[in-house]
Amino acid sequence: MRFKIDAQVYSVGVCPGPLTRDGEPRGAAVHGRELLVSGEVPSLDRLAVLIEQLMMIWEGNAGVPMPRTAFAAFFVNVHRQLLAQGGEPNLMRLGADGVVDHGGQPDHGAEPVGCECGRCGTKFAVGDITTAGPELDGRTGRMVVRRSVFCEFCNDLMNWTERATPAGTPSGHVVVGPFYAKEQAGRQGRIICDVDA
Numbered sequence: 001m002r003f004k005i006d007a008q009v010y011s012v013g014v015c016p017g018p019l020t021r022d023g024e025p026r027g028a029a030v031h032g033r034e035l036l037v038s039g040e041v042p043s044l045d046r047l048a049v050l051i052e053q054l055m056m057i058w059e060g061n062a063g064v065p066m067p068r069t070a071f072a073a074f075f076v077n078v079h080r081q082l083l084a085q086g087g088e089p090n091l092m093r094l095g096a097d098g099v100v101d102h103g104g105q106p107d108h109g110a111e112p113v114g115c116e117c118g119r120c121g122t123k124f125a126v127g128d129i130t131t132a133g134p135e136l137d138g139r140t141g142r143m144v145v146r147r148s149v150f151c152e153f154c155n156d157l158m159n160w161t162e163r164a165t166p167a168g169t170p171s172g173h174v175v176v177g178p179f180y181a182k183e184q185a186g187r188q189g190r191i192i193c194d195v196d197a
């Protein structure tokens with residue numbers, strides 16, 4: 001997911017575990033254009049934590065506490081951006097690296113689904129995604145398909161693995177990933193959530 005405050009776009013991700021800033025536990029933190037929510041924040045509380053962080057971004061840009069006269073416009077703006085990205089339910093399902101978990105769908109007969117970039121939230125249709133043939137995952141004994149899509153916004157190749165339907169097509173249930181080609185050159189995934197001030 002991502003939110004635009006003033007002219008800047010911030011991607012929202014959830015840490016797999018606790019989030020610290022300068023060693024202190026935090027519910028959320030902004031680092032550059034990335035807004036991270038601690039995995040320890042209950043999913044029902046994420047929206048409040050997110051809105052508080054977005055308000056702090058607004059106030060940081062404005063240099064003053066948000067005046068009451070500005071709050072309605074700010075709230076409507078954030079609310080519309082949230083709705084356009086699936087609303088609070090999608091925020092609650094947001095996983096590590098910012099990808100909404102579309103799991104829980106029955107594998108049988110599931111339609112191939114699109115995806116969104118785990119970094120910037122750009123949405124991709126099924127036709128944008130490269131899907132390999134089904135293969136057996138030796139670890140789980142399930143049929144899976146490897147998929148990838150190039151995000152022009154991030155200039156990186158996002159790739160992940162989904163469960164396959166009995167027909168060998170993607171189910172939308174992500175088994176592992178996403179990973180990014182440039183990151184994979186060094187390390188996989190992004191689980192270090194300690195950020196600098």
Ligand SMILES: [Zn+2]
Pocket residue numbers: 117118119120121122151152153154155
């Ligand atoms: Zn992207």
